[in-house]
Amino acid sequence: MHLRHAGAFTLTIPEPFDFTLTVAKPAGWPWSTPKEVFENNTLWTGVRIRDIPVGLVMNAKKNHVSVRAYTVSPLEKEERDDLRDMIGAGLGADEDLTGFYRFAQDDPVLKKVTADLAGMRIGLLDDVFGGVILAILLQMAPIGRSEQMMDKVLEHFGTTVSFDGKEVILWPRAEEIAALDPAILRKEAVLGYRAERLVKAAQYSAAHPISLRQLATIPEDEAMKVLTAIPGIGRYSAAILFGQSTPPIDAWSVVIMSELYEGKTPENSRSEIERVQQALSERWGTWSWLAFAYILNDIPTLAEIYPLSRVR
Numbered sequence: 001m002h003l004r005h006a007g008a009f010t011l012t013i014p015e016p017f018d019f020t021l022t023v024a025k026p027a028g029w030p031w032s033t034p035k036e037v038f039e040n041n042t043l044w045t046g047v048r049i050r051d052i053p054v055g056l057v058m059n060a061k062k063n064h065v066s067v068r069a070y071t072v073s074p075l076e077k078e079e080r081d082d083l084r085d086m087i088g089a090g091l092g093a094d095e096d097l098t099g100f101y102r103f104a105q106d107d108p109v110l111k112k113v114t115a116d117l118a119g120m121r122i123g124l125l126d127d128v129f130g131g132v133i134l135a136i137l138l139q140m141a142p143i144g145r146s147e148q149m150m151d152k153v154l155e156h157f158g159t160t161v162s163f164d165g166k167e168v169i170l171w172p173r174a175e176e177i178a179a180l181d182p183a184i185l186r187k188e189a190v191l192g193y194r195a196e197r198l199v200k201a202a203q204y205s206a207a208h209p210i211s212l213r214q215l216a217t218i219p220e221d222e223a224m225k226v227l228t229a230i231p232g233i234g235r236y237s238a239a240i241l242f243g244q245s246t247p248p249i250d251a252w253s254v255v256i257m258s259e260l261y262e263g264k265t266p267e268n269s270r271s272e273i274e275r276v277q278q279a280l281s282e283r284w285g286t287w288s289w290l291a292f293a294y295i296l297n298d299i300p301t302l303a304e305i306y307p308l309s310r311v312r
Helices: 021-022 077-090 097-104 106-114 128-138 145-158 174-178 182-189 196-207 220-228 235-241 253-261 271-297
Strands: 007-010 036-039 042-049 052-061 064-071 159-163 166-170
Touching: 007 077, 021 097, 021 174, 042 077, 042 166, 052 077, 052 159, 064 077, 077 253, 097 128, 097 253, 097 271, 106 271, 128 174, 128 196, 145 182, 174 196, 220 235, 253 271
Parallel strands: none
Antiparallel strands: 007 064, 036 042, 042 052, 052 064, 159 166
């Protein structure tokens, strides 16, 4: 799909703000899709506004982000306003980074990572089904296997858009995956048992549209109930989609967090997940998702100070 019509606007993100750290995080987390392009401090990516594919070219001078949006035809005013709001949320404009940095000063690990990654905002991009795909493909799989499955899903079922001389692949729509026979996903995207899980999640998502920006306006427990109603999405996956005071600890990260905060490597990592998650949630409170994300994105530097067994 070639996107010809271009519109432009500028967003001002509260300081501190580092554009590169925000859209191209050190841990390799994509801003919108794994098939976006980041070169020379410019991001070529894409989103959907009310099911309309939008190609984006973004770069920044300090905290002023220039956005060029490409579509097949001009967006209506309401759609343009929604796009601005979505990108602002995706760039973390509403995050209280200053408050988090004050909190971090009393925690040696957080003090280190916030100094290393100053200005990195996590953001909350409102693409629930893209997050559902990511969460399901990360479950019980090494990162290499997860990346293989993501590549296949995007290659065979994503939406390819071209604009400004680049190609970007958007996550599939829930409606498209919902209509598939799981056998096709098993064959084309090598998903194994996750094929049925993903189709059921897509069918539910298509019938029950969810907005992360709307969930952010209600109590966290209620928001988590909405997300865990999606088939295949438990508390861990919901925390990936909508992290707040519950860090998404798994069998790998529980080792990292135990070594950082308890100075020991758990003998049975899976049995320690719930205990460590609860301890960190109590320690970090409402800053849990920011704290967790900052640590994961600064592990190579932390490994120079702390004996992290899973990094060496």
